[in-house]
Amino acid sequence: MKILVCISHVPDTTSKINFTDENSKFDTNGVQFVINPYDEFVLTRAMWFKEKQGASVTVVNVGNATNEPTLRKALAIGADEAIRVNADATDGYFVAKQLAEVVKNGDFDLILAGRESIDYNGGMVPGMLAGILDFNFVNACIGLEVDGNTATVIREIDGGKETLNTNLPLVIGGQKGIVEEKDLRIPNMRGIMMARKKPLSVVEPVSFDATTQSIKFEKPEAKGAVKLIDANNVGELINLLHNEAKVI
Amino acid sequence: MSQDLFQAPDYYQLDDLLTDEHKLVRDAAREWVKREISPIIEDYAQKAEFPNQIIKGLAEIGAFGPYIPEEYGGAGLDQISYGLIMQEIERGDSGIRSTASVQSSLVMYPIWKYGNEDQRQKYLPKLASGELMGCFGLTEPDYGSNPSGMVTNFKDKGDYYLLNGAKMWISNAPFADIAIVWAKDESGRIHGLIVERGMEGFTTPETHNKWSLRASATGELIFDNVKVPKENLLPKKSGLGAPLGCLDSARYGIAWGAIGAAMDCYDTALRYSKERLQFGKPIGAFQLQQKKLAEMITEITKAQLLAWRLGVLRNEDKATSAQISMAKRNNVDMALTIARDARQMLGGMGITGEYSIMRHMMNLESVVTYEGTHDIHLLITGLDVTGLNAFK
Numbered sequence: 001m002k003i004l005v006c007i008s009h010v011p012d013t014t015s016k017i018n019f020t021d022e023n024s025k026f027d028t029n030g031v032q033f034v035i036n037p038y039d040e041f042v043l044t045r046a047m048w049f050k051e052k053q054g055a056s057v058t059v060v061n062v063g064n065a066t067n068e069p070t071l072r073k074a075l076a077i078g079a080d081e082a083i084r085v086n087a088d089a090t091d092g093y094f095v096a097k098q099l100a101e102v103v104k105n106g107d108f109d110l111i112l113a114g115r116e117s118i119d120y121n122g123g124m125v126p127g128m129l130a131g132i133l134d135f136n137f138v139n140a141c142i143g144l145e146v147d148g149n150t151a152t153v154i155r156e157i158d159g160g161k162e163t164l165n166t167n168l169p170l171v172i173g174g175q176k177g178i179v180e181e182k183d184l185r186i187p188n189m190r191g192i193m194m195a196r197k198k199p200l201s202v203v204e205p206v207s208f209d210a211t212t213q214s215i216k217f218e219k220p221e222a223k224g225a226v227k228l229i230d231a232n233n234v235g236e237l238i239n240l241l242h243n244e245a246k247v248i
Numbered sequence: 249m250s251q252d253l254f255q256a257p258d259y260y261q262l263d264d265l266l267t268d269e270h271k272l273v274r275d276a277a278r279e280w281v282k283r284e285i286s287p288i289i290e291d292y293a294q295k296a297e298f299p300n301q302i303i304k305g306l307a308e309i310g311a312f313g314p315y316i317p318e319e320y321g322g323a324g325l326d327q328i329s330y331g332l333i334m335q336e337i338e339r340g341d342s343g344i345r346s347t348a349s350v351q352s353s354l355v356m357y358p359i360w361k362y363g364n365e366d367q368r369q370k371y372l373p374k375l376a377s378g379e380l381m382g383c384f385g386l387t388e389p390d391y392g393s394n395p396s397g398m399v400t401n402f403k404d405k406g407d408y409y410l411l412n413g414a415k416m417w418i419s420n421a422p423f424a425d426i427a428i429v430w431a432k433d434e435s436g437r438i439h440g441l442i443v444e445r446g447m448e449g450f451t452t453p454e455t456h457n458k459w460s461l462r463a464s465a466t467g468e469l470i471f472d473n474v475k476v477p478k479e480n481l482l483p484k485k486s487g488l489g490a491p492l493g494c495l496d497s498a499r500y501g502i503a504w505g506a507i508g509a510a511m512d513c514y515d516t517a518l519r520y521s522k523e524r525l526q527f528g529k530p531i532g533a534f535q536l537q538q539k540k541l542a543e544m545i546t547e548i549t550k551a552q553l554l555a556w557r558l559g560v561l562r563n564e565d566k567a568t569s570a571q572i573s574m575a576k577r578n579n580v581d582m583a584l585t586i587a588r589d590a591r592q593m594l595g596g597m598g599i600t601g602e603y604s605i606m607r608h609m610m611n612l613e614s615v616v617t618y619e620g621t622h623d624i625h626l627l628i629t630g631l632d633v634t635g636l637n638a639f640k
Contacts, residue, residue, distance in 0.1 A: 014255050030261055069268040076272060186279045189310030189323045192272055 001055040001146065001168075003046045004108040006099055006125065007074055008036035008089075008117035009067040019217045026119075026217070028066075035070050038114020042174035044183050045144060046112055047078045053146070056080050058106060062089045062098045068200065075195035076187035082198070087205035091212045092124030099125070100132040101206050108169070110151075115140055115173035126173035136166045142177025252286035254278075254339065254515050259549045265556055266328065273310065273329045277336035280309045285340035290601045292463040293341065296456070298423070299463065302344065307378035311337060311348040313356035320360065321373030328559035331504030335555075339508030341604075342611035343464030349505070350419045351375060353498035355382030358428050358440055362482040362490055367442065371426065383424035383452075385415035385443075385469045386491050392417075393624050394640075396488050400431040400471065402441065409481065411441065411474040417618070421467030422454040428482075429469065430491045440482035440490055449474040460614040462607075496572050499619050500562060503575035504555045506615060507548065509608045510583035514544045516603055517590035524595075531593070540589045547586065551579045570632035577625035584612040 011017070011031045018027040035043070049055040059074040061067050062085040071082040083106075085098045103111060111130075116123035130137030142161065143154030151170055154163045156177070172178075187195075229237045241248045256278070263271060284305050292299045306312060314330045316322025323329075330352070338345035356375050359367055374380040391397045400413025411431060421427070427443045427450075443450055449472040458466060485493070518541055521532030531537050558575045561567035587609035591598035598605050616622050627638050 030258070032263075069272065072268060073272055073275075076276075186283065186309070187272065187276045188308040189273075189276075189314065190308070192269070192276065192310070193318070193323055195272075196269075 001049065001053065001110060002106065002108045003049060003055050003057045003110045003112060004103060004106060005039065005043045005046050005057060005059045005074070005079065006111065006113035006129075007039045007043070007059050007061045007070060008114065008119070009033050009061060009063055009070040010036045010117050010119040013037075013118065017219065019219075023216050023218065024214060033067075033070060035073060036114050036117040036119075038116060038118070038175055040114075040184055041176055041178050042112035042114060042172065043074055043077065043079070044179040044185060045174065047185065048179070049110075049146065050078065050080075055110075058083060058108070060085065060099060060102050062087055062095045062205070064088060065202075071200055072195055073187060075198045075200070076191040077185045078191060080198065082200040084200065084202050085205050086202050090210040092122045093128055093212075094208060094210045096125050096128035096132055097208050098205050099129050102203070103129070103133055110146065110168055111135070111171045113171070113173055115175050123173075126171050130171035133169070133171070135169045135171050137171045137173070138164065138166065139173035141172045141174045144172060144174070144178055252282050253519060254282065254286075254512060256339075256511055257514060257545055257548060258552075259545050260553070262549075262552050262556060266332075269325075270328055270332060273314075273325065274332040274336060277309050277311070277333045278339070280305060281336050281340040285337075285344060289341045289344070289463055290604070290607065293343070293607050294462070294601060296458065296462045298343070298347070298465040300423070303378040303381065306337075306344075306348055307376065309333065312351045312378060313360075313372070313376050314352070316352075316356055316360055316372060316376060320368050321376035322356070326559075327500070327562035328556065330501060331555055331559050334501040334505040335508040335511075337508065338505030339512045341463055342505065342509055342608065342615050343461040345501075345505045345508070346419045346461060346464050346614075347381075349498050349501045350384055351382055353501055354384030354494050355426070355428050357497045358384075358482060358490065358494050359442070361493065362440060362485040363442075364483055366479070367482070371442070380425045381420055381423060382426045382428065383418050383420040383469070384491075384494065385418055385421075385427050385429040386495075387415060387417050389414060389416045393621060395430070395491065396438070398430065398432060398438070400429070401433070402431050402439075402476065403434055405475075408475045408477055409441065411443065411471045411476050413471050415469040417455070418452075418467055418469050419461075419464055421452045421469055422465040424452065427452075427469055428494075429471070431471075437486050438488050438490065439486045441476050442480040442482070443469075443471070443474060443476055444480075447474050447476065458614075460610045460612075462610075492569065495619055496567075496569050499572050499576040500558065500567070502615060502619055503551075503558060503572070503579045506576075506579040506583035506612070507551050507555060509612060509615075510544070510548050510551065510579075510586045513583070513587045513590035513605050513608055514541070514548060516605055517541065517544070517593045520594050520597070520603075537593055540593060544586045544589065547582045551582050554578060568632075570628055573620065573625040573628040573632075576620065577622055577629070580612060580616045581622060584609070584616055587612055 012034045015031045020027045046057045057079045059079045060083045089095045113126040138153045140156040145152045310323045313322040314325040318324040402409040402411045429441045429443050451470045452467045455466040524531045591605045
């Protein structure tokens with residue numbers, strides 16, 4: 001089985017978020033980047049397939065050279081090789097187009113991606129990728145077994161779970177549940193040393209004009225101070241809601 | 249203990265001075281400490297017990313001899329990587345960092361630098377994997393800052409050396425499989441000997457009732473007519489310079505480690521100061537608390553720069569012992585001051601095991617004393633700049 005794990009390079013959740021260029025670009029100054037947590041869950045599942053069932057694991061990222069440490073970490077965790085598509089990830093469709101080329105060239109059977117990335121939270125890439133490739137697709141995946149050409153997949157649905165069978169080639173949009181947090185791996189020294197020697201190839205993007213463009217980002221308004229009104233003073237509460245908050 | 253919410257301060261974007269591999273190594277150690285040390289350390293410190301189960305994990309993150317070449321089971325990393333690993337481990341606890349420092353700098357380092365090929369092959373891979381644990385015997389009950397006065401000695405008996413004496417304040421002694429012991433030969437010259445647990449006449453009683461480094465095992469080494477095979481002598485260096493070379497390596501690691509303890513205290517105090525309300529506002533809004541926090545981050549930033557530059561010098565094999573002394577002294581003192589100020593900021597909560605600060609503060613009382621006391625390092629700097637010896 002040839003597995004491709006799609007990895008996004010995202011700001012750590014504790015990062016301070018700011019924008020530059022008249023609020024049209026994310027300010028990366030001083031920001032720590034990590035493997036997208038959703039992707040880390042599926043990467044860990046890929047390691048399980050590699051070790052228990054025998055599979056090769058390739059990781060891929062669409063981005064510039066500053067993203068390479070994230071791929072190198074994936075190699076240190078145990079992926080066999082890495083591919084970086086040398087282009088800014090401008091929008092979901094652009095990324096899906098680039099990934100589709102990597103899949104076609106690499107003849108992969110199973111494509112694992114996080115169901116969304118925690119930076120822009122588009123949640124589009126896995127579905128678009130499956131659409132472009134005409135592969136089967138299961139999103140919000142919380143359980144995955146593969147036996148030969150058949151996959152048994154559990155996905156989260158409103159208020160419950162659905163178990164279904166499908167065939168490879170398959171695209172999975174995964175999340176916590178496909179493995180648990182305690183299963184996530186910290187790269188060990190042996191892995192970091194081996195990662196030095198593993199191939200990280202850079203491929204040029206296929207020509208494709210992005211169809212969307214970010215114009216402006218805005219941060220949510222800061223929370224205001226809380227006013228506590230005594231339960232016996234309903235008149236004051238109504239007065240404030242009507243005249244100050246202007247919501248009634 | 250509360251959940252580990254640690255966020256490392258990097259006020260001057262010093263990460264830009266590190267390579268991608270430095271950051272990968274550091275972040276792996278940081279994650280490991282969050283997962284494996286933070287949840288258990290308070291409990292082990294309270295019950296004054298070393299958590300044996302972490303040895304394998306320490307080995308896996310490269311805490312044992314990261315700069316030892318790969319052919320001997322090390323990771324072949326540079327000195328900055330070693331420093332960063334020590335920083336992250338001490339962010340968890342100075343006692344755990346002490347175990348790693350001893351194994352790396354005081355056991356593996358002398359075998360690598362002063363041992364012969366057979367000794368390297370026999371011990372280093374097992375020390376790197378944690379299969380063997382080691383300790384280092386230099387300090388004696390009557391010879392601390394003045395190690396050259398040591399009385400531990402060995403006599404050449406033809407087939408073996410006969411070792412007699414005692415060492416004190418030895419980290420890892422109670423569980424160590426081997427000890428690097430510094431002792432005088434019949435001419436009074438200091439040599440290193442590898443003493444193995446199980447050799448007749450060799451015992452390692454534990455030192456109890458410590459108020460510091462409680463999650464680290466400390467003990468004595470007692471040699472009562474121990475027959476040490478001749479092949480266990482480290483042949484490539486003798487004299488006081490041999491153990492002092494090990495101490496240079498360990499002190500360098502401590503200069504980084506202390507930053508970890510300081511960062512944890514600062515980060516805890518900063519978070520607390522924004523949550524704790526008095527007089528209707530967060531205590532972080534008061535000038536006296538801001539003064540403490542501002543001074544803490546200033547001192548941490550200076551210490552980070554000092555350690556990084558020293559790491560570069562060590563990578564280039566240019567760092568002097570005196571430069572290492574300065575960094576050890578400055579950074580440990582910095583951490584101890586920050587721990588005390590941070591403890592004050594947390595008020596009563598600062599004395600409980602809910603927070604790591606008082607444990608760090610108590611640990612640092614050992615760190616400021618061992619591997620050259622605070623005062624002795626001052627004299628080393630004094631000697632270096634004046635050329636005049638004020639030790640005796």
